[in-house]
Amino acid sequence: MSVDIETVKRVAKLSRIAVDDEKAERMKGELNAILGFVEQLNEVDVENVEPMTSVVMTDMKKRVDEVTDGDRAEDITVNAPASEDSFFMVPKVIE
């Protein structure tokens, strides 16, 4: 399978990464090289093979459902590019 320029742009849009035409053209070549490389996986018979979900077989750890952290709004917003009164500031998202 190989990708065309429209697909590269669509995937870039899904990834929320702006690309111009020149960049998309270059990425098309690179992505096709990688997709060409992984093509060989089609040789493998995966009939009746379970997909891996975890490399180490252990039960998922569970903890008691209780509050163990919190009241750290300042710590959480301190690295934000824009914040006010412990809120993250973003451009207007509703009309």
Place this chain on the structure above:
Amino acid sequence: MSELTSLTIAEAREKLLAKEISAVELTESYLGAIEASNDQFNAYIRVTADQAREQAAKSDERLAKGAAGDLEGIPLGIKDLFATRDVHTQACSHILDGFKPRYESTVTSNLWDDGAVMLGKLNMDEFAMGSSNETSYYGPVVNPWRAEGSDQKLVPGGSSGGSAAAVSAHLCAGATATDTGGSIRQPAAFTGTVGVKPTYGRCSRWGTVAFASSLDQAGPIARDIRDAAILLKSMASVDPKDTTSVDLPVPDYASSIGKSVKGMKIGIPKEYRVDDMPEEIEKLWQQGIEWYRDAGAEIVDISLPHTKYALPAYYIVAPAEASSNLARYDGVRYGLRVTGDDITDMYEKTRSAGFGDEVKRRILIGTYVLSSGYYDAYYLRAQKIRTLIKQDFEKVFADGIDTILTPATPSSAFAIGDEEMAADPVKMYLNDIFTVTVNMAGLPGISVPAGLDGKGLPLGLQLIGKPFEEETLFQAGNVVEQAAGRFTPQKWW
């Protein structure tokens, strides 16, 4: 004073406990070495001198009181992937511009609890995506090793290139690193250092910037096997904050060094004899086999039939997980923001300006293979192949193999700006051909320096172990270290 930096962790620890040297002296000599030569290597991207001096002074107090921890007063370098409280933590990416976490990763917390001193943050490939340290926003790292009679700048490998270069050039006593496809073992091999990728789940991933969560694992890069064992004992822990942290006690790894390998079964996988493998790598491997035979181990030819599919499957699984993990960098909660016409435009411009080309490539591949209509053909198939790779290992271990011996890399260090690698991403990916199977199966692996190639550059051998049997790797790795000796670059800086 400068010769203090030539002490191994084990040696420095003895001298500190015997009060022959102080932690402050030791830290000062490393800070001096960093100041004198870091510009040549670009290994540290941030030096935390004041913090190091404070920590060292406290170490001296504890040493005086006889309350020394396992790493009391030992100066370490920390890969920029580990969150360090109020200190530059950017995974060497522009998108985390200015990020200083208000928390400490579990791995580094463990080190400070044991008395270690932080010298600074080390360079790496952006988000640990790379095999040459050239994708870093802060520029490439220079390998302290040079080919004989040449002053061409070589890569230290990646992604933990800063860690490996700093350890090799004695700019720290040891370093933390991480390994998703070979990022500890390949740079260790390129710099004549020892690198350990523990079993998945042995070191907590909490507070480590995520690349591919089912593959990422922290481990040490050190000057010798004993130092690597000492560091791993401190780094590893059982952590309730990481659900994949495994509930097993951490053994004293160093105590397995020196134990005989007589009767141990060493597997030699025929699939690791790849096309175009340089003769020198083959020779090194044969040499390793001889060393084990001489030490009384039993050499057994084995087969790991799905080996060749590990790398292509990795380049589906790892980008898929990365595309999901890196979705959080959107210019809202931390790091860089580039303003746009609306919020979507802001996201797109921020991510376009903040991520480097290799990271973008992997996000795009990951998004593509997870997108509707392609998930089964790519991601699901790759995860099934991963099961087959793991079963290959399980079979040979069930047949009585104790550890598997392979080359660590298909070549020695190459030049910075290598044109063939720059032109073809897949060529760069092939660096991890011998290491990536270990991550896919979640196993522990160690790279031990084993010799020099014809150009005088270090090469490593890799040992692969059973899950949570890192001790076997230290025990067996010692055979190579004893036979090959230790490797220090000729000082040109």
